[in-house]
Amino acid sequence: MGEMADMVIEGGMCGHCGVIYRKDHGYPVLCKRCWDKATPEERKGYQKAIHKEG
Numbered sequence: 001m002g003e004m005a006d007m008v009i010e011g012g013m014c015g016h017c018g019v020i021y022r023k024d025h026g027y028p029v030l031c032k033r034c035w036d037k038a039t040p041e042e043r044k045g046y047q048k049a050i051h052k053e054g
Contacts, residue, residue, distance in 0.1 A: 015046055022054035 007013040011025025016034040029049040030038060038046075 011047075011049070014049065016042075019053050021049065021051045023051045025049065025051060 001009075004013070004018075007020075008015045008028055011021070011027050011029045013020050014031040014034055015028050016030055016038070019031045021029075025047070028046050030043065030046045031049050031053065035043065035046075035048045
């Protein structure tokens with residue numbers, strides 16, 4: 001896979017907008033802004049990010 005795809009899978013960046021995190025989550029995440037805007041269907045397969053953007 002590509003580097004960006006790996007970052008999304010590892011939770012190093014938001015799966016929708018691409019914001020980068022200081023620390024990987026270990027699972028796919030959405031940033032707070034994307035999470036709040038996403039429908040329940042769009043949230044499937046993601047968790048809400050807990051680490052700081054950076």
